[in-house]
Amino acid sequence: METPASIEKLGQDQDAVPYASSTSEGVEQHQKNSWQYLKHYFTSREGWIGDYDYVYLITPNIWPLNRKYKNYEAPFYGLDDEVPILLTVLLGLQHALTMIGSIVSPPLAIAGGAFNFDAEITQYLVSAAFITTGIATALQVTRVHIAKTPFFIGTGLLSVVGPTFDILPIAFNYTSMRYANGTCPTAADGTQLPCPDAWGAILGSMLCTVWIQIAMSMVPPKSLNKIFPKIVTGSLLLLVGVYLISNGMQNWGGSSNCNGGTGYYALCPNIDAPKPLVWGNPKLIGLGFSVFVTVILVEQFGSPLMKSASIVLGLAVGCAISGATGYWSNSNITAAPPITFLWVHTFKLSVDGALILPLLIMFICEAVSCMPDILATAEISNVDIEGTQFNSRIQGGILCDGIGSLISAFGTGLPMVSQAGNNGVISLTGCASRRAGWCASGFLVLMGIFGKFGAVFGSMPPSVLGGMQVFLYSTIAVAGIRVLGLIAWTRRNRFILTASLGIGFIDIVQPSWFSQILDYSGSNVHLQGFEQGINLIVETPFIVAAVIGVFLNLVLPRDRSEMDRKVRESGGAGLVLEGRGE
Structure with missing residues (x-):
């Protein structure tokens, strides 16, 4: 829906006077236009209601109520457009x-x-x-x-x-x-x-x-x-x-x-x-x-x-x-x-x-x-x-x-x-x-x-x-x-996902699997806190997966085979071809 003409014109008039005008006349004119704009916006039917089809918002998607809006496209309001x-x-x-x-x-x-x-x-x-x-x-x-x-x-x-x-x-x-x-x-x-x-x-x-x-x-x-x-x-x-x-x-x-x-x-x-x-x-x-x-x-x-x-x-x-x-x-x-x-x-x-x-x-x-x-x-x-x-x-x-x-x-x-x-x-x-x-x-x-x-x-x-x-x-x-789904399914990417998701899923199905490995019971409070922190990292699924994924992504060499190059160029379609045995 286009902005109501009167409001749009006032907005244009408002923009016509710079905010940082160095003349008192410019500042006064800007204030006058701003007041006129606000007055019109808050006191007119265009400013309060406009010509938007409000029935569209409350019409269920049930025949025959939805017949009118079968091919309806809602009007678009941009970031700073005037909206009733x-x-x-x-x-x-x-x-x-x-x-x-x-x-x-x-x-x-x-x-x-x-x-x-x-x-x-x-x-x-x-x-x-x-x-x-x-x-x-x-x-x-x-x-x-x-x-x-x-x-x-x-x-x-x-x-x-x-x-x-x-x-x-x-x-x-x-x-x-x-x-x-x-x-x-x-x-x-x-x-x-x-x-x-x-x-x-x-x-x-x-x-x-x-x-x-x-x-x-x-x-x-x-x-x-x-x-x-x-x-x-x-x-x-x-x-x-x-x-x-x-x-x-x-x-x-x-x-x-x-x-x-x-x-x-x-x-x-x-x-x-x-x-x-x-x-x-x-x-x-x-x-x-x-x-x-x-x-x-x-x-x-x-x-x-x-x-x-x-x-x-x-x-x-x-x-x-x-x-x-x-x-x-x-x-x-x-x-x-x-x-x-x-x-x-x-x-x-x-x-x-x-x-x-x-x-x-x-x-x-x-x-x-x-x-x-x-x-x-x-x-x-x-x-x-x-x-x-x-x-x-x-x-x-x-x-x-x-x-x-x-x-x-x-x-x-x-x-x-x-x-x-x-x-x-x-x-x-x-x-x-x-x-x-x-x-x-x-x-x-x-x-x-x-x-x-x-x-x-x-x-x-x-x-x-x-x-x-x-x-x-x-x-x-x-x-x-x-x-x-947006990544290329190369052998390298599949390997990284297998390693990171494998450990991450362990945390979900067996959350206490790591708790006995760093089970410190001594008197050193700082060492105990550090080991508890390690446990918390390893036993929190998305954190341990992120650590493994970032590390492997940084150290593993990029794929250089012709098959992986084709997979990258096809945007991941290679996975589909592989599944069909082609």
Whole structure:
């Protein structure tokens, strides 16, 4: 859709007067034009509604309702195009709804599965994740120039930032280690109690290690791609997805704590739940399927607005069914504060040497893995994907992720990374305007401030959460497969993948395989911390795979055979030929 003529003309008149005019007349004229523009934008029908077909957003993909839009192409709004206010609000909400699943899943997984926090702390971590995500996304969309330098903070795209899933394997392995060595409390019957000091150690260690990602933002993207090629980033995404799917399935069956649990966790999610059942009970599996199937049905038959919020709708259906059948407890929602903010709950910060190496590697991987997401967002936003400006967007995106993680750690939240999950919304609605991104940021901050909103996610039955997590985590594994599909399947690349994925999959199927190798029990605390750090690296799937992949990629000679040259030139088609025996 073209910008309304009157608004477009005012925008052109506004640009006609330089911002830095040296004459008082120029400044006065610019202020007058700006006022006229704003007055028209906020008081006219064109400014508020425009001529966008809003019915398209809510029309289900069901015959005969969808006949009108069978070959419909949504109008496109560029980064800085004028978008009607109503449409800006609707699309901003749409982007915010798209992000909810990926925002709530990491803190819920960490709070319940790693640190055994109670409902109050869990609700707070969810709220903190929404607030820090909104702040980081606003910074990413705005793109702030660092004075007197060629560097920026942010991509300047409708590129969203959210909690990274890569922290989950580190957190799970770290808390398992601390419960095993007695530095996290355990009840007399073996039940693991909340361990806030462990989360404080992760926060403090994050504040010390995130600087490597900030430093990497100053490295040219081409150099980063040489050291961390697609064969590395693709394998780490695949392993993270597969690892997290197993965690999501634990919740789907009832809860990770009650799978073989005793005492308080003899039944799922615990013996005090409204309807406790054994892990894997068909009723619990059915609750998770209600979410999973709803997501699929919405994708098939839903309107554009519904499709972008399919995860939220799936959770809504799962919550409705679990509530109607008596599996839902409202006590935590009732007890939650109406309004909350960062630092309502705080954690004792510390630095654990066992976390330094794993977190350094994680932040290095974050700096590289966000690059394809930024590329995808730039491509769908119809901006250049090559050249100096695009490289500047990559640099700004990496730096924004690092600063976002720094801000989040200070705010007791999880580390941040750029995501491309909202690209489907840009494609469906044809809106890449940054105004929608700023509006989405505002909605996310508001969602975090209203404590009852976070309490809903913290109180839902684990089976409902697990159904959403399995679907969401599967998208990470699929993203890894997509990246690996872009490499040339030469003998060298297949060898690197075989070695790195082989060890990575060991960590998933036998997570404690390495724990006895460096089992130090002496009095040297520093040596013990170092060996625990090595264990944490080796037993975290995507980290050990990234280390092996980067090392082999740097030391192995390039393929020189004629067959491998043909595979490289065909962009990987050699794999298909090999499979057919040709």
